[in-house]
Amino acid sequence: MTRCLELAKKGLGTTYPNPLVGSVIVHNDCIIGEGWHHKAGQAHAEVNAINSVLNKALLSEATLYVNLEPCSHFGKTPPCCDLLIDQQIPRVVIGSLDHNAKVNGAGIARLQAAGKEVVVGVLAAECAQLNRRFFTFHQKKRPYIILKWAQSADGFIAPLTKDERKPVWISSPLSRQLVHKWRSEEQAILVGTQTVIDDNPQLNVREWIGRNPIRVVLDQHTRIPKTSAIFNLEAETLVLSKNELDFSQKVATQIAEFLYHKNIQSVIIEGGRKTLQTFIDENCWDEARVFTGEMQFVEGIRAPHFQAAAFSEEKIDTDTLTIYYHDQEHPI
Numbered sequence: 001m002t003r004c005l006e007l008a009k010k011g012l013g014t015t016y017p018n019p020l021v022g023s024v025i026v027h028n029d030c031i032i033g034e035g036w037h038h039k040a041g042q043a044h045a046e047v048n049a050i051n052s053v054l055n056k057a058l059l060s061e062a063t064l065y066v067n068l069e070p071c072s073h074f075g076k077t078p079p080c081c082d083l084l085i086d087q088q089i090p091r092v093v094i095g096s097l098d099h100n101a102k103v104n105g106a107g108i109a110r111l112q113a114a115g116k117e118v119v120v121g122v123l124a125a126e127c128a129q130l131n132r133r134f135f136t137f138h139q140k141k142r143p144y145i146i147l148k149w150a151q152s153a154d155g156f157i158a159p160l161t162k163d164e165r166k167p168v169w170i171s172s173p174l175s176r177q178l179v180h181k182w183r184s185e186e187q188a189i190l191v192g193t194q195t196v197i198d199d200n201p202q203l204n205v206r207e208w209i210g211r212n213p214i215r216v217v218l219d220q221h222t223r224i225p226k227t228s229a230i231f232n233l234e235a236e237t238l239v240l241s242k243n244e245l246d247f248s249q250k251v252a253t254q255i256a257e258f259l260y261h262k263n264i265q266s267v268i269i270e271g272g273r274k275t276l277q278t279f280i281d282e283n284c285w286d287e288a289r290v291f292t293g294e295m296q297f298v299e300g301i302r303a304p305h306f307q308a309a310a311f312s313e314e315k316i317d318t319d320t321l322t323i324y325y326h327d328q329e330h331p332i
Helices: 002-011 045-051 056-061 080-086 106-113 124-130 132-140 173-185 193-199 251-261 273-281
Strands: 022-027 030-036 063-068 091-096 117-120 144-151 156-158 188-191 214-218 237-240 266-269 287-292 310-316 319-325
Touching: 002 022, 002 030, 002 045, 002 063, 002 124, 022 045, 022 056, 030 045, 045 063, 045 080, 063 124, 080 106, 091 124, 106 117, 124 132, 132 144, 144 156, 144 173, 144 273, 173 266, 173 310, 173 319, 193 214, 214 251, 251 273, 266 273
Parallel strands: 063 091, 091 117, 144 266, 144 287, 188 214, 188 266, 214 237
Antiparallel strands: 022 030, 022 063, 287 319, 310 319
16 A cells, blocks of 8 residues: 555646546565556556556456545546456455545445455555545535745744845745745645735746646735736636625635635645735635745744644755644644
């Protein structure tokens, strides 16, 4: 199952709206096939694993491992359960259930009805953590929300004035490259009006290889200039104004609902203090990634007011990266 998770991670950022899935086929304690889901619309992990087996006659004596329950419905591809049954694979080991309403136990039931031995719950917590975006989307009816910011050693997110320097970098180049990698892994990125006006960000993955996220911008009074970089053709841009949101009500909750209906499973919030604090105050977040740099501003705009226990901490060049989860024991 550990190998299934390693394979599944290869699809991070490319499988939306599908989950991350890896599969391994074992015969007499030897791996004879493996595969993962590469992209929505393409073959699922189980299909790729079976196709990689050189001697298909061994399948009738093999065990197939997969980190997520095999699908039982027709989508862009046929049900994986039918393939496992047709190939006469006698034993299937599953990490976690698929909480998509179209599956949710139906795949396991179909395999059992066909006389297959099914084991469920192997490395269940690790499997759930890997697909936390997919599970949050289907269970909570909103995207998985990641807060990200950089703060100075004395707790400021920006200086009082930026003068001619736009933007003012707190984190190191290596940390900024890591952020671009993160962007390639999420479906969307969100910032507020003032961030666009002050910094004119591109919100792309120019320092990494991968897909640019959908850019979501809050602009209540349509103040953002049409010449801003976020309106270039590198990626799709969604502008949320007073026509889409009631800014006198819970804005973060409304944004989450809007993105859910746009079929967006994950969003990384990279806005300024006001935007970040809005999500924190509404308790509308799942994960926070905070860089603390070496510089000190003495005065400036304070980092968001945030109370949560750190899940992990590591050094990234000269910065300290701290990760928080909304529910530390059950991250999804």
